[in-house]
Amino acid sequence: MAATAPCGSGAEETGSEAAAGKPGGTSFQRKGPRAGGLDRGGSRLVSIAGTRPSVRNGQLLVSTGLPALDQLLGGGLAVGTVLLIEEDKYDIYSPLLFKYFLAEGIISGHTLLVASAKEDPADILQELPAPLLDNHCKKEFDEDSCNDKTPESNIEMKIAWRYQLLPKMQAGPVSSSRFGHYYDVSKRIPQELIEASKWYGFFLPEKLSSSLPAEPCYLTHGYLKLLQFIQSIIYEDGFDGTNPQKKQKNILRIGIQNLGSPLWGDDICCTENCDNNHNLTKFLYVLRGLLRNSLSACIITVPSHLIQNKAVIARVANLSDTVVGLESFMGSEKETNPLYKDYHGLIHIRKIPRLNNLTGDISDVKDLAFKLKRKLFTIELELKKERKDFIMPSVTPSE
Numbered sequence: 001m002a003a004t005a006p007c008g009s010g011a012e013e014t015g016s017e018a019a020a021g022k023p024g025g026t027s028f029q030r031k032g033p034r035a036g037g038l039d040r041g042g043s044r045l046v047s048i049a050g051t052r053p054s055v056r057n058g059q060l061l062v063s064t065g066l067p068a069l070d071q072l073l074g075g076g077l078a079v080g081t082v083l084l085i086e087e088d089k090y091d092i093y094s095p096l097l098f099k100y101f102l103a104e105g106i107i108s109g110h111t112l113l114v115a116s117a118k119e120d121p122a123d124i125l126q127e128l129p130a131p132l133l134d135n136h137c138k139k140e141f142d143e144d145s146c147n148d149k150t151p152e153s154n155i156e157m158k159i160a161w162r163y164q165l166l167p168k169m170q171a172g173p174v175s176s177s178r179f180g181h182y183y184d185v186s187k188r189i190p191q192e193l194i195e196a197s198k199w200y201g202f203f204l205p206e207k208l209s210s211s212l213p214a215e216p217c218y219l220t221h222g223y224l225k226l227l228q229f230i231q232s233i234i235y236e237d238g239f240d241g242t243n244p245q246k247k248q249k250n251i252l253r254i255g256i257q258n259l260g261s262p263l264w265g266d267d268i269c270c271t272e273n274c275d276n277n278h279n280l281t282k283f284l285y286v287l288r289g290l291l292r293n294s295l296s297a298c299i300i301t302v303p304s305h306l307i308q309n310k311a312v313i314a315r316v317a318n319l320s321d322t323v324v325g326l327e328s329f330m331g332s333e334k335e336t337n338p339l340y341k342d343y344h345g346l347i348h349i350r351k352i353p354r355l356n357n358l359t360g361d362i363s364d365v366k367d368l369a370f371k372l373k374r375k376l377f378t379i380e381l382e383l384k385k386e387r388k389d390f391i392m393p394s395v396t397p398s399e
Contacts, residue, residue: 047249048060048249048250048251048295049108049109049110049250050062050063050104050105050107050108050109050110050179050251051079051108051179051251052075052076052179054074054075054076054078055075056074056075057355059078059079059355060078060079061075061076061077061078061079061179062076062077062079062104062108062110062251062253062297063076063077063104063108063179063180063181064076064077064083064097064100064101064104064299065097065099065100065101065102065103065104065180065181065183066097066100066377066379067180067181067182068378068379069097069324069379070180072349072368072379073322073349073352074352076179076180077297077299077322078297078321078353078355079251079295079296079297080291080292080293080294080295080296080297081291081297081298081321081322081353081355082284082287082288082291082298082299082300082319082320082321082322083101083297083298083299083300083320083321083322083324084300084302084316084317084320084322084323084324085097085098085299085300085301085302085324085325085326086302086304086305086323086324086325086326086348086350087258087301087302087303087304087305087326088305088326088327088328088330088345089305089327089328089330089331090328090330090331091258091303092328092330093326093328093344093345093370093372093377094301094326095257095301096185096372096377097299097301097324097326098255098257098299098301099124099127099128099129100129100183100377101253101255101299102114102124102125102128102253102255103128103129103131103181103183103189104180104181104253105197105251105253106125106128106189106193106194106197107131107181107193108251109197109250110250110251110252110253111197111198111199111200111237111239111250111251111252111253112125112197112198112199112200112252112253112255113199113200113201113202113229113230113233113252113253113254113255114199114200114201114202114255114257115201115202115204115226115229115230115254115255115256115257116202116203116204116256116257116258117203117204117205117222117257117258117261117263117264118257118258118261118263119203119257120201120203121199121201121202121203122201124257125189125194125199126188126194127188128188128189128194129183129184129185129187129188129189130183130184130187130188130189130190131181131182131183131184131189132181132182132183132184132375182376183376184375184376185372185375185376185377186374186375187375200229200233202225202226202229204222204225204226204263204264207222207225207226207229208221208222208225218282219279219282219283220264220265220266220279221265222264222265222266223264223265223266223279223280223282223283226256226283227283227286227287227290230254230287230290231290233252234252234290234294234296237252239251239252239294239295239296240293240294249295250295251295251296251297252294252295252296252297253296253297253298253299254291254296254297254298254299255298255299255300256298256299256300256301257301258301258302258303259280259283259300259301259302260280260302260303260304260307260316261303261306266279266280268280268307268308268309268312269303269306269307269308270308277309277312280302280312280316281312281315281316281319284316284319284320285319288319288321300320302316304316304325317350317351320351321351321353322351322352322353323349323350323351324347324348324349324350325347325348325350326345326346326347326348326370327345327346327347327348328344328345329343329344329345329346330344330345340369342371343369343370343371343380344369344370344371344372345369345370346368346369346370347368347369347370347379348368349368368380368381369381
């Protein structure tokens with residue numbers, strides 16, 4: 001299922017391989033481009049719209065659609081990796097991060113692959129937030145801040161922290177050439193942008209056949225169908241690193257919704273000791289192998305609060321490159337706690353990838369809260385003390 005031609009712009013690979021046996025060099029040369037975006041010589045990054053190299057390790061990054069989250073993750077989401085979103089209890093805020101990621105792909109001209117067992121991918125795209133004009137973004141942000149002003153709150157401290165997480169604003173209309181955009185959750189993305197983009201949809205009820213395979217399989221039927229679908233798109237559209245795209249380099253953004261829920265045929269949410277409690281971990285293991293050798297990035301939302309076996313949650317986190325948890329205050333004691341009255345929940349950065357290393361990174365900033373404003377979803381510093389006693393840290397979050 002695909003829409004019309006892609007709207008993204010990219011640049012052809014211009015690097016050349018170093019000659020084997022060159023004086024002072026090595027005879028071992030890379031045969032093709034890496035999934036991280038290096039060219040054949042391994043010395044330069046491929047120029048692709050909506051991407052930028054990491055200042056830490058040169059890894060090619062894409063934006064999550066939420067600039068504040070990009071900075072908390074070290075500049076963005078690395079190409080070839082999996083971002084796991086642990087859904088909040090009532091699944092209110094995790095769909096926002098999911099849609100931000102997809103909306104950023106459309107604005108950047110990337111190809112989308114949307115998979116769901118609950119909603120039709122075409123309906124999900126219709127609900128994506130609209131991009132904000134850069135010269136209006138700061139205005140909208142300030143308006144939302146003013147709406148929250150209370151006599152006892154220290155607005156100056158809150159705004160100072162928020163602006164540490166915001167990149168510099170640029171005048172002019174929204175453009176796919178910049179990295180990371182802001183979105184208005186009160187409006188929907190223009191229909192012409194969706195029609196001009198290239199996307200693929202995987203709706204599980206449409207993929208399931210009445211005659212299920214009789215032979216035993218190491219995965220549920222839904223997981224197996226999805227892996228085959230993703231593999232075919234990666235190979236046929238040239239996102240595979242061993243079969244470079246001939247015309248223009250582009251990124252495949254994969255979004256998988258509510259993975260692990262009973263809708264996918266998985267029973268890990270129904271009982272603690274199920275017979276097929278390894279289906280999800282096997283799926284992630286195979287998926288990571290596909291992503292590592294392709295110009296693609298994936299976001300997955302998982303109802304971790306419904307998974308009975310905690311060991312399964314730990315294995316799922318280990319098989320993911322980046323793990324972000326959302327904790328909503330709705331229905332909890334924190335909802336009535338005066339210390340949390342300005343926020344809607346907490347965001348936990350549980351795991352950040354340290355690529356080309358054996359161990360994972362740990363976020364330096366952990367006390368984070370989020371709030372859904374009239375138009376913006378913001379990530380702020382969680383104030384654990386009285387505001388009058390709170391001292392703003394002097395160190396800004398590093399990119």
